[in-house]
Amino acid sequence: MSQDTRLEQLKSLVSLFSANIAQYKGGQYDEANTRADFIDKFFDLLGWDIANGQGFSESYREVVREDKVKIDGSQKAPDYCFRIGGVRKFFVEAKKPSVNVKDAAEGAYQVRRYAYTAKLPLSILTNFGEFAVYDTRIKPGKDDKASTARIFYCTFAEYEQHFDFLVNTLSKDAILKGSFDRYVEENKNKKGTSEVDAELLALVEDWRVDLAKNIAKNNQGLSIYNLNTAVQRIIDRIIFLRIAEDKGIEDENLLLSVAKSVNIYEKLILLFVKANAKYNAGLFACMDWINDVRIDDKVLSNIIVNLYYPECPYEFSVLPVEILGSIYERFLGKTIRFRAVRGDVQTAIIEEKPEVKKAGGVFYTPQYIVDYIVRNTVGEKIKNKTPDEVAKIKVCDPACGSGSFLVGAYQYLLNYHLDYYTQAKNVKATLKNGKIYESAFRSYKLTIEEKQRILTSSVFGVDIDSQAVEVTKLSLYLKLLENEGKEAEGWLFKYSDNRLLPSLEDNIKCGNSLIGTDFYAQGDLELTDDEQIKVNCFDWEKEFAEVFKAGGFDVVIGNPPYGAGFNQQERAYLNRSFKIPNYQYDSYLLFIEQSIKLLKRNGQLGFIIPNTWLLNLTANELRKYLFSNVQIERIAHYMNKVFKDAVVDTEIIVFKNSVPCNNDIEIDIYEKDDVIFKQQINQKELIDLNGLPVNILERKEYKSIKEKLSVFSKLNAICKITQGTKPFQVGKGKPPQTKKIVENKPYVSERRKDDTFIPLLRGSMMNRYKILWANNYWIKFGDWLAEPRYSASYDSEKIIIRQTGDSLIATYDKDKFIVRDNLYTIVNFPDSYLSLKYILGIINSGFLSWYYQNIINNEKGEALAQVKRGHLAILPMPTLDLSVKSDKTKHDNIVSFVDKMLELKQKEAAEPNHQMKMMIARQIEGVDKAIDTAVYGLYGLTEDEIKMVEG
Numbered sequence: 001m002s003q004d005t006r007l008e009q010l011k012s013l014v015s016l017f018s019a020n021i022a023q024y025k026g027g028q029y030d031e032a033n034t035r036a037d038f039i040d041k042f043f044d045l046l047g048w049d050i051a052n053g054q055g056f057s058e059s060y061r062e063v064v065r066e067d068k069v070k071i072d073g074s075q076k077a078p079d080y081c082f083r084i085g086g087v088r089k090f091f092v093e094a095k096k097p098s099v100n101v102k103d104a105a106e107g108a109y110q111v112r113r114y115a116y117t118a119k120l121p122l123s124i125l126t127n128f129g130e131f132a133v134y135d136t137r138i139k140p141g142k143d144d145k146a147s148t149a150r151i152f153y154c155t156f157a158e159y160e161q162h163f164d165f166l167v168n169t170l171s172k173d174a175i176l177k178g179s180f181d182r183y184v185e186e187n188k189n190k191k192g193t194s195e196v197d198a199e200l201l202a203l204v205e206d207w208r209v210d211l212a213k214n215i216a217k218n219n220q221g222l223s224i225y226n227l228n229t230a231v232q233r234i235i236d237r238i239i240f241l242r243i244a245e246d247k248g249i250e251d252e253n254l255l256l257s258v259a260k261s262v263n264i265y266e267k268l269i270l271l272f273v274k275a276n277a278k279y280n281a282g283l284f285a286c287m288d289w290i291n292d293v294r295i296d297d298k299v300l301s302n303i304i305v306n307l308y309y310p311e312c313p314y315e316f317s318v319l320p321v322e323i324l325g326s327i328y329e330r331f332l333g334k335t336i337r338f339r340a341v342r343g344d345v346q347t348a349i350i351e352e353k354p355e356v357k358k359a360g361g362v363f364y365t366p367q368y369i370v371d372y373i374v375r376n377t378v379g380e381k382i383k384n385k386t387p388d389e390v391a392k393i394k395v396c397d398p399a400c401g402s403g404s405f406l407v408g409a410y411q412y413l414l415n416y417h418l419d420y421y422t423q424a425k426n427v428k429a430t431l432k433n434g435k436i437y438e439s440a441f442r443s444y445k446l447t448i449e450e451k452q453r454i455l456t457s458s459v460f461g462v463d464i465d466s467q468a469v470e471v472t473k474l475s476l477y478l479k480l481l482e483n484e485g486k487e488a489e490g491w492l493f494k495y496s497d498n499r500l501l502p503s504l505e506d507n508i509k510c511g512n513s514l515i516g517t518d519f520y521a522q523g524d525l526e527l528t529d530d531e532q533i534k535v536n537c538f539d540w541e542k543e544f545a546e547v548f549k550a551g552g553f554d555v556v557i558g559n560p561p562y563g564a565g566f567n568q569q570e571r572a573y574l575n576r577s578f579k580i581p582n583y584q585y586d587s588y589l590l591f592i593e594q595s596i597k598l599l600k601r602n603g604q605l606g607f608i609i610p611n612t613w614l615l616n617l618t619a620n621e622l623r624k625y626l627f628s629n630v631q632i633e634r635i636a637h638y639m640n641k642v643f644k645d646a647v648v649d650t651e652i653i654v655f656k657n658s659v660p661c662n663n664d665i666e667i668d669i670y671e672k673d674d675v676i677f678k679q680q681i682n683q684k685e686l687i688d689l690n691g692l693p694v695n696i697l698e699r700k701e702y703k704s705i706k707e708k709l710s711v712f713s714k715l716n717a718i719c720k721i722t723q724g725t726k727p728f729q730v731g732k733g734k735p736p737q738t739k740k741i742v743e744n745k746p747y748v749s750e751r752r753k754d755d756t757f758i759p760l761l762r763g764s765m766m767n768r769y770k771i772l773w774a775n776n777y778w779i780k781f782g783d784w785l786a787e788p789r790y791s792a793s794y795d796s797e798k799i800i801i802r803q804t805g806d807s808l809i810a811t812y813d814k815d816k817f818i819v820r821d822n823l824y825t826i827v828n829f830p831d832s833y834l835s836l837k838y839i840l841g842i843i844n845s846g847f848l849s850w851y852y853q854n855i856i857n858n859e860k861g862e863a864l865a866q867v868k869r870g871h872l873a874i875l876p877m878p879t880l881d882l883s884v885k886s887d888k889t890k891h892d893n894i895v896s897f898v899d900k901m902l903e904l905k906q907k908e909a910a911e912p913n914h915q916m917k918m919m920i921a922r923q924i925e926g927v928d929k930a931i932d933t934a935v936y937g938l939y940g941l942t943e944d945e946i947k948m949v950e951g
Contacts, residue, residue, distance in 0.1 A: 001047065007163055009045040013038060014156050017128060024097040024129070031096040035065075035079065038128035039094050047172035048082060058422055058444055059086050059415035062172070077317055078114045078123075084175055086415070091115050091123040101130035102153065105146045108132070112140040112149060113315040119196050119323055121184040122151075124170075129156050133170075135187055139199060142310035151187050200314065201327045205334075205350070207235055207303045211295070212336045212348035218294040220345065227348060228336050230290050232467050236474050237272055237284060239324075242307045246317035247484055249500070259304035265295045279501040283474060321407055321479045326364040328402040328471045365559045365608065369642060369652065370408040373606035376634055376654045377555045378409050381604055387417055387435075391457045394547050397558040398513040398595060400461030403472030405557045406508075407479050413454050414479075418446050451480050452502040460544065460553070461508045464536050469510045476508070477501050511538025514590050519573050535570065540598060551600040559608045560591035562648060580622050589613075589622055596630065599657040604633075611637065611651035615857060617870040620691030627686045631656040635696055636668040637858075639676070649859075660687065667696050697858035705945055706855055712876035712939070718834060719826045721872050722792040723803070724819035725785055732786035747780045756780050759815070763802045763822040766811050768844050769898070770905040771800075779818050792825045794818050799826035799840050801872065806865035808852050810843045812836065812902060824869060833882055837898040838891050845935040846928075848875065850949045878938040890938060897931045 017038060023029060040050045049062045056062065062084070066077040080092040093111035095101060101108075107125050115123035115136030125132045133152035141148070154162050168174050169183045211231045215222065222230070244250040258267045269291050276284035306312055335353050338346045382390045390413065397405045421430040422444050430436050431444075439445045446454075455476060463469050480501065517537045541548045564587035566574060580593045588609045595605050613619050614635075626632065636652035643650065660683045669677035679700060686694055698706070715721065726732075728742045749757060752775075760779035765772045781788065794816060801810040803822045810826075819825060828836060842848055852867075856874065859865035880887035904927065908920040936946055 001045070003167065006045045006167065007160070009041070010159055010163065013041055013045075013128075014159055017156050021097075021129070027098060029096060029098070031094055034096050034128060035094050039080075039092070039126060042126075042128065043080075043082075043092070046167065046170060049172075057415075057419040059419055061443075078111065084172070088118060088120060089175055089180065090120055090170075091118070093123070093125050095125070095127040097127045097129045099127050101125055101127050101132055101146075103146050105144060108134065108146040108148070108150070109140055109142070109144060112136050112138075112144075113313055114318050116140055116196055117314045117316070117323075118318045118320060122180075122187075131155075131159070137195070139196075140313040142313075196314070197323050197326045200323070201330055203306070204235065204239075204327060208334075208336070209348075209350055210299050210302065211235070212350065214296050214299045215293055216338065216346060216348035218296065222293070224336065224338055226289065227338075228467065230293055231336060232470060233287070233290060234268075234295075236470060237275070238268075238303065238307070240283060240474060240477065241271065241275065242304075243316045243319065243478060244481065246315065247481060249481065249484065253308070255304045256308050259301045262297060264297045264300040264304075265293070268300065279477075282503060282505055283470075283477065283501070321475055321482060322367050322370075322404065324478065325402045325404045325407060325471075325475050328475070330364065332402060332465060332468050332471060364402070365404050366642060367404075367408075369559075369608055370404055372636060373405065373557050373608065373652060373654070374408045374412045377557055377604045377606040378412050381555050382413070382416055387420060390416065391453075392550075393458055393554045394460060394550075395458055395555040395557065396460040396462070396553040396598065398462050398556060398591060398598065399558055399560050400463045400472045400508065401465075401468050401559070403461065403475040403508075405559070406459050406461050406472060407475050409555070409557060410455060410459050410476060410479055413458055414446060414451060417450065417454060418444065421446070445483070448480070448484065448500060455480060456502050456504070456507060459507055460547070462511055462513050462538065462543075464510070464512050466510045469508055472508050473504045476504065509538070509543055510536065511543065512536045513538060513540075514587070514594055515570060515573060516540070516577075517542075519569075522569065522573060552603060553598050554600055554603050555605075556595040556598055556603070557606045558591075560588045562586065562588045562610055580625050586610075592622075592626070596657055601657060603657045604654065605630075605657070606652065606654045608642070608650050608652050611649050613653075614651070614694045614696060615859070617693060617868060619693075623686070623689070623694065624691035626655070627660070627683060627689075629659070631658045631660050631663055632665045632683055632686075633663075634666045634668065636670055637696055638670045640671055660684070669697065693857075695855060695858045698855055701948065702854060705851070705941070705948075708941075709851070709855075709876040709939060713879045714873060715826075715839075715875040715877050716873035718832055718877055718879065719799075719828055719839065720791075720793070721869055722789060722825050722827075723869060724792055724821045724823045724825060725779075725781070725789050726787035726821040727779065727785050729786035734783040737784075737786060747785060749778045750776050752778045753780075759817050760820065761800065761813075761817040761823065762820040763804050766800055766802065766809070766823070768809055768905075769811050769840075769901045770909065771811055771813065771815075771817075772909075773817070781818055787821070789821075792819065793827040794825070796827050797836060799836055799843065800824070801826060801843065801867065803867050804865075805867060806853065806857075806859045808843055808849050808867065810840055812840050812898070824867075824872060826872075834879065834891065835895045837895045839877065841894040841898040841901075841931050842877065842935055842938070843875070844931070846932045847935050847939065847941070847949055851876070876939075890934065894931060894934050897927055897934065900927050901931070 017024065024034070043063070044050045049056070050065070052061050052063070060083075062082065064081040064083065066079060066081075078091040079094040082089050082092065091111060091114050093107060093114070095107050099107060111123050111125045112134050115121075115134070116139060121135070121137050123134055123136045125134065131152075131154050132146075132150050135149045135151050138149040152165075159166070168179050170180065174180050208231055211234060212227060215227060215230060219227075238255065241250055241255055245252060245254050254271065255268075258264055258271065261267060272284045273286065276286060307314075307316075333353060334350050336348050337351050339349050340346050378393075378395055381393055385393075395406070395409045395413075397403075397409075400406055418436065420426065421436045427436075427444075431438070434447055435450045436444045436446055459476065461469075461472055463472065512535060515535060515537050517539045519535065519537050547553060566587075574590060578590055578593050580589050588607075592605075592607065592609070595607070599605060613622055632653065632655045634652070634654040636654075638650065638652075641649065663683050664680040665683055665686075667679045667681060668675050677699075681696065727748055728737060728745060730737055730739050730742050748760060757778040757780050759773060760777045761771065761773055762777060765777065779785075796816075797812070797814050799810050800813050800817070800819055801808065801824045803824060813819075826836070826839070828834070852871070852875070853859075856871050857868070880891050882888045882891060901924065904920055904924045908917060908924065911917045911920060941949070
């Protein structure tokens, strides 16, 4: 539709509304008519397929229009949800024209609660006569005015005036072209902006603290394990019932009525017993010792009351399970511990789990990562299959945590089945046999019974943490009930005697995915009871006997733990049981190998793992094993930080458990969820590397340069490369250093303590062609240091190169500095005839930096990027015959340029006059270009190759 046509249609709507405004603002003209006569048509002219005229499947319907769901007078869903590709973008809450949108706070609070809970950035409140846009990242407050968080407002008479804004921001085209997202960005960071998951996490953590302390105080004999279990179960049950209330599956204010009485916990137990009969799932299973726990009314009342309007800003009917999962993932990173108060009396405190602290925190996998992995594993495995065939597909996450990957897989399966059943040729049959039902006009949903069947037949998981197992079950139950209401019960019982929730005891299990029960067969095993509980051995073939009778799992997905610790007995077991990680015991490597054992032949794996597996110089065995034994299908490399608070950078690997067959690997380079570069690499090329590092960012057009440079000598053939001294480490040095020595650091100082202290240089004290030491770092050098590394030739002239960073940064040292272990030293071998300044000019050249970043090591921009000694060693170096006049001229020319650079850099640093400093900087730039030109010539680059490098 053209802009002119849209504008004419808008004028027509405005004219109609204006002509009959008195009638529309009268009490008889209701909201349903407003939606049909004006709001539907308004968004239709903005390009939205309101009536699904294009016949999209239910999963991809652009606009979801909710029938009014009211329970005891309270509305339980927004009127419209606008989506792209099945992903929510914004809500629209409709009112009848007699409602004052500008000043009435109730409607604003309502739409803000919906959108804030659903983690949507913007949403709209309108009665057509008025139109308001809200920034719904701002947490709603019960006392907020209608204008709070409102970022746009106009009346129907101003629609034409604001036509460009409406079309360029809220139309379907605007979202597809990114205008909506840009508008969101322009309006971010406003006062009060917060993330619903962070706010809700803080709330849940407060509950845990209050519950834990109160239960510990009132139940002094309770074990720490049972205390953690009780707190987790009570919170899970309350959250589930509160969400079920907002969906209409439970009575309105079910929990609130209990919270306003006395003996609250006794009454909650009665609710839990009824819920167990109704839902028939482990979530509410009777545990006598939990029922006997004593909890003060005040604590429970405070938790429950804060889950209800007006105290609560959340609308649980629209809370995505994925957001709850992200909260629980971080919740699981902490545990309750006892702390003595006096005598035998103890209280409870919340602490980060040791393994989480070691890993630097808990990192919930973003939804776009889950979606990518699920789409390329589960999606590929079930493509073009019937529901009966899909029922045989078994999906497993061997380290399921809060269940984010299993929830993602389950959602994908639900969408697939709904799409299959609602195809025109299938609708009548599947309506008849109870697979789907019509929830609104030509809008269908899967029956609860069918959702149960899909869940129990296809979704499996294991985690070593019993709390994680319970959270995964809760997440899956909530996904099963997502988008359901009171009618779900009726449709279920129409077809069976089942309850709302199936048991997941056979699907989600607690155990150690890496260590089997043969662990106990070790002859020298000496474990305490607590240690045996912690090991938590798990027999896959026994626990999932039916799956392994059929050959194993069809799909394994997840985010396996990285860097988990193992004790001596566990390491001995792992050493005997696993092949890949013979050089180190990083847990993610063990999970890869274990998952291959769990997969059927031709089964598919999708993991997000540290991206060092392709480049790490010590990962040769892993690369050899994978490239030779499985068919790699995809590698997705993310230029952005996937886990924003984590120090590790990650990559997705997708492979099939089959012998490689000269296949091409799809390489996707992403910036968040937008692909910015794609290419293919034949797996045979990687097999032929025999375990050597792989740079997947290396483009095919770089091949000519790579081949040209392959004949050049390597840096380690003409120079000695050594890492600098490591001053401190417990147990190292002569005599061995103590913990006190490491803490007090007596051998280094920012001032010269006495004549035994000599100048010391660290990474931050040097730059290209420049040393920044200023009489401010000293070391007492000798055997007492952890690793003095005398071989670094400190008393010689040398090149110094920085270790930390993603590029080559080098300078020249004639002053005999000792250098720290975050620097390397490069010195000539005795028989070398090339000047170090010649080598320095090449290392610092633009070309070699480009070659390092694009051919050798693709860590550009990464948090933990490091220049590794092994990568320096293979830098290609043009060696010249100085007895040949032309070669000597080339050599001396670069040496002369480097001398000039060293002089200019020193002069620039000392120059106080800003204007003179700028002039020197221009000279430096000119000499730099001259070195680059000379280096291009040394490597014999063509004009096209130079353009590629400089481009």
